[in-house]
Amino acid sequence: MIPLLEHGMLAQRNHDEESRQSFVNDFRIHLASNVFPGNFPTYYNRVLPNFIKNKGREPETRHEVRKVMTHDPYYSFWSAMQRNSQEMIWDSVIDSVERQLPELIEKSRKTGDKGSLILDPDLEIPKYHVAADIHLQPGAYHSDQIENDVAAGAMYDWGTYIYSMGGLGTGNNALGQITNGFFKNEFPDKKPLRILDMGCTIGGSVTYWAQQHPDAECHAIDVGAPVLRYGHARAEALGAAVHFSQQNAEQTNFEDESFDVVMSHILLHETSRTAIQNVFNESYRLLKPGGIMMHLDLPQAHGQQPLEGFLFEWEIYNNNEHFFAQLRDMNMSELCQKAGFKNEDIHPKSAGSFWMDDKTPYADDGFEFPITIGIK
Amino acid sequence: MSDKIKITPVNRGKRPAFFDDPAIDQLMAIVMSMSAEMSVLYDRVDTIERLLDNKGTLSRDDIEAFRPDQDTEDERNVRRNEYIARLFRIIHEERESLVSHDKMDEYNELMDELAKP
Ligand SMILES: C[S@@+](CC[C@H](N)C(=O)[O-])C[C@H]1O[C@@H](n2cnc3c(N)ncnc32)[C@H](O)[C@@H]1O
Numbered sequence: 001m002i003p004l005l006e007h008g009m010l011a012q013r014n015h016d017e018e019s020r021q022s023f024v025n026d027f028r029i030h031l032a033s034n035v036f037p038g039n040f041p042t043y044y045n046r047v048l049p050n051f052i053k054n055k056g057r058e059p060e061t062r063h064e065v066r067k068v069m070t071h072d073p074y075y076s077f078w079s080a081m082q083r084n085s086q087e088m089i090w091d092s093v094i095d096s097v098e099r100q101l102p103e104l105i106e107k108s109r110k111t112g113d114k115g116s117l118i119l120d121p122d123l124e125i126p127k128y129h130v131a132a133d134i135h136l137q138p139g140a141y142h143s144d145q146i147e148n149d150v151a152a153g154a155m156y157d158w159g160t161y162i163y164s165m166g167g168l169g170t171g172n173n174a175l176g177q178i179t180n181g182f183f184k185n186e187f188p189d190k191k192p193l194r195i196l197d198m199g200c201t202i203g204g205s206v207t208y209w210a211q212q213h214p215d216a217e218c219h220a221i222d223v224g225a226p227v228l229r230y231g232h233a234r235a236e237a238l239g240a241a242v243h244f245s246q247q248n249a250e251q252t253n254f255e256d257e258s259f260d261v262v263m264s265h266i267l268l269h270e271t272s273r274t275a276i277q278n279v280f281n282e283s284y285r286l287l288k289p290g291g292i293m294m295h296l297d298l299p300q301a302h303g304q305q306p307l308e309g310f311l312f313e314w315e316i317y318n319n320n321e322h323f324f325a326q327l328r329d330m331n332m333s334e335l336c337q338k339a340g341f342k343n344e345d346i347h348p349k350s351a352g353s354f355w356m357d358d359k360t361p362y363a364d365d366g367f368e369f370p371i372t373i374g375i376k
Numbered sequence: 377m378s379d380k381i382k383i384t385p386v387n388r389g390k391r392p393a394f395f396d397d398p399a400i401d402q403l404m405a406i407v408m409s410m411s412a413e414m415s416v417l418y419d420r421v422d423t424i425e426r427l428l429d430n431k432g433t434l435s436r437d438d439i440e441a442f443r444p445d446q447d448t449e450d451e452r453n454v455r456r457n458e459y460i461a462r463l464f465r466i467i468h469e470e471r472e473s474l475v476s477h478d479k480m481d482e483y484n485e486l487m488d489e490l491a492k493p
Contacts, residue, residue, distance in 0.1 A: 001449075001453075002449075014440060015423065015441075015443075016419075019419035019420070020412055020416050022452070023416065024412065026453065026457060027411075027412070027460055030460045030464070034461070034464070034468065035464065035467055035468075035471070038467070038470070038471030041471065041474040042474055046474065074467075074471070076395060079392075079394050080394035080395070080404050081404070081408065083394070084408045085408075088408065088409070088412060098381050098382065102381075131389075133389065138383050138384060139383050145381070146381060151381075151383050317392065
């Protein structure tokens with residue numbers, strides 16, 4: 001496994017920890033490229049014929065496929081391995097973070113001052129985040145287990161990199177590269193002066209934006225204090241000016257019409273039915289006239305075949321991504337309209353490419369992330 | 377060691393069951409952890425061999441300080457992938473049996489059957 005680029009806040013791995021992470025990474029690649037594909041012949045040769053025998057027709061929805069596939073031994077075995085690999089990610093990351101936590105906290109308190117960090121200890125953590133550790137990260141994004149905790153950030157940095165099997169790039173910023181490349185492509189004349197990233201976690205994406213737009217004032221919010229502390233220290237270590245604050249994206253303390261760009265990267269699917277509308281409303285409120293909203297998230301169910309749709313949803317049922325089940329069927333344009341965007345100014349688009357090399361900042365092929373765009 | 381900080385899960389949620397007997401789910405997790413540890417051990421042995429090749433002697437600190445360069449990591453990747461493939465031989469056999477032609481024929485025949493008026 002190619003290691004993440006050093007930025008000064010990374011937890012250092014000892015000999016065996018590095019080796020263990022490489023195993024988990026290679027194991028997940030093996031699952032994805034050699035075991036997962038077997039679900040297709042399993043379905044077409046075994047599960048589907050049985051279904052047809054019993055019902056006299058093919059399954060019509062991904063939910064019908066789920067009912068039968070989850071009993072198939074091949075699928076179950078793959079699924080059990082996949083779940084284990086997810087738990088093994090955190091297991092392979094946690095030791096080095098636990099060992100170095102005091103030093104990492106120390107470092108995070110002595111950062112540069114290009115950007116800033118404002119925490120709000122009274123902020124209520126939304127229910128949808130307390131309900132379950134999303135993608136099984138121990139301690140989730142928000143829990144402070146010791147004073148000035150940064151553990152969640154340190155875990156997230158290595159953990160998501162292994163989770164994506166390197167797809168997030170060695171700078172852990174591929175999503176930011178995608179939105180930024182997309183933005184430049186779609187709006188070549190825009191020079192944003194004030195940018196807000198919602199649900200920034202450790203700021204992987206927004207820090208990339210700050211590096212690409214050094215003249216802009218970049219803000220980043222999240223509800224989790226430990227990820228923000230880590231993210232701030234990480235950005236400073238990378239020499240990027242980002243202003244982090246602990247706020248709920250549903251209702252922030254920024255002024256009306258104060259941003260040229262309001263965006264998020266895979267935030268929406270981790271919210272709730274009420275929260276997502278609030279996020280769109282808030283985006284609209286914060287944008288200057290002519291400003292651009294861009295929310296990048298995971299593919300929706302529209303247009304997917306029942307089997308494909310079912311397989312895509314594995315994370316929902318086995319990796320604590322509960323709201324994603326509902327988001328998959330939601331109409332994003334409708335949410336934008338309710339928030340105030342005019343129909344002709346709403347553009348659901350896709351942009352993507354994962355597993356790109358760091359030199360390709362944006363490509364319109366590969367894994368496609370839908371981006372919901374609204375122009376105010 | 378006693379004052380080591382422990383990061384604890386807040387709420388894992390319900391663990392999904394993949395097999396009818398929960399013991400199989402547990403065994404599976406144990407086998408997977410063992411597989412990982414064996415791979416770690418292999419890398420450690422590889423480190424020792426490389427250090428001995430180069431210096432003829434070694435200390436624990438040498439081992440801890442060793443980090444694979446790109447060539448070494450490439451070699452290890454190849455070995456790890458072969459190892460993982462060997463580990464899952466039985467699964468790949470099942471997958472391959474499922475794509476075999478007679479099973480496809482069975483499926484196609486069934487479809488033809490159903491298509492008849
Ligand atoms: C998958 S992570 C986002 C990754 C990040 N944007 C990146 O590009 O690397 C989702 C983040 O959204 C945050 N979040 C969820 N709901 C939120 C809300 N209502 N307001 C602010 N942040 C929220 C979570 O705490 C978590 O850090």
